[in-house]
Amino acid sequence: MSRLRIGILMAVLVVLLAGCSNHQKGTEGSGTDPTEKVELHISAAASLTDALDDFKKTFEKEHENIELTFMYGGSGKLATSIDNGAPADVFLSASKKDMDTLEDKGLLDAGTRTDFTKNAxxxxxxxxxxxxxxxxxxxxxxxxxxxxxxxxxxxxxxxxxxxxxxxxxxxxxxxxxxxxxxxxxxxxxxxxxxxxxxxxxxxxxxxxxxxxxxxxxxxxxxHEPIVYPGAVLKDSEHTEEAQVFFDALQGEQGQEALAKYGFK
Missing domain, CATH: 3.40.190.10 (Periplasmic binding protein-like II)
Incomplete structure (x- = not known):
């Protein structure tokens, strides 16, 4: 085989190998591995502690790819932390005022805010x-x-x-x-x-x-009505899974867990 033909074949081989490599990288970089577990950070009013800890067991059993991590505290302090960049996927507030603060600053995922329970x-x-x-x-x-x-x-x-x-x-x-x-x-x-x-x-x-x-x-x-608004946060890296959680909290099992601990 002539040196010219060998040179052409080598050049073609290099191009093909480069193409395969780029295709592999593109495949690896697209989407999320469906078997990979997603950790959701939920900032929630301290009064929700027992109900959410109970609901966590049921939810994670039915959604094996989602792990819930709760951060409990006063709603005002949680809202301030979120505003300052603290990582959170969902905010569950014990007051309209603190949720309004984040909404006014454009920190909520539009259309996800919903009142999910009440208290006395x-x-x-x-x-x-x-x-x-x-x-x-x-x-x-x-x-x-x-x-x-x-x-x-x-x-x-x-x-x-x-x-x-x-x-x-x-x-x-x-x-x-x-x-x-x-x-x-x-x-x-x-x-x-x-x-x-x-x-x-x-x-x-x-x-x-x-x-x-x-x-x-x-x-x-x-006093003002005691309603609990919740919302998915705009900066969440897992908005789809966050909405799955929030929808479940508003569903039958979530509402049963809340009622079990005295919510209305």
Whole structure:
């Protein structure tokens, strides 16, 4: 075979090998391996802790390719963290205000926002308390030492509580009695431990504790409606899987899990 023919064949071979290599790289770089597990980061209000931890078991069993990681806290602080770039695929808020903040900044995946559950506000005391109070308007600031609530600026339950106390003209008289907590579960814990005479939490929080008793439920007209909006976040790298999770939470099994823990 002449040197010219050998040279031509070698050149053709190099071109073919390069083409195969580029095709392989293109195939490897397209799409996601369907067998690869996707981890979703869910930023959720602290009051949802027990219901979501329960729902996680059912959801992951039925969606083996999705792993859920929850970050619980006060809705205001979670919204601030998301705004500052904290990784999250779904935000489940305990208040409209904190979800509005993210929506106004264009951080939600358009069209995914939905209210998925409701709650109520209750006045609680330690299980051993001998308090005779049966209504929020019976609270006597001079009759006790400590009243624990969520921080109104960052904890929705605290914000709703402030609205109730202002409506009843008790916000001012209670100022030297108030203890502010960073989320609603800290309020519950302080009352459970006996560190506060009274506290205000959601009915779902009181529902899961056998160390406190509910003295009264707030009139819903005394505060803004307690609705829980959720949404997929615009910067999520797994919007499809995030929507699958949020749809499931709004479905029969998700709503059963929420109802099981006192949500409405």
């Amino acid at each position: 506000l209750v006045l609680i005391a330690n299980e051993d308390s001998d308090s005779a109070v049966t209504s929020f308007d019976e609270i006597n600031p001079s009759a006790f030492d400590h009243f624990v609530i969520g921080e109104p600026d960052s904890v929705p339950a605290g914000r709703y509580t402030k609205e109730v106390l202002e409506h009843l003209k008790l916000w001012g008289p209670l100022q030297d009695k108030l203890v502010l907590a960073s989320d609603v579960r800290q309020v519950l814990t302080q009352v459970e431990l006996g560190n506060a005479d009274y506290g205000v939490v959601y009915s779902s929080d009181a529902f899961i504790s056998d160390k406190v008793k509910v003295l009264a439920e707030s009139d819903s007209s005394w």
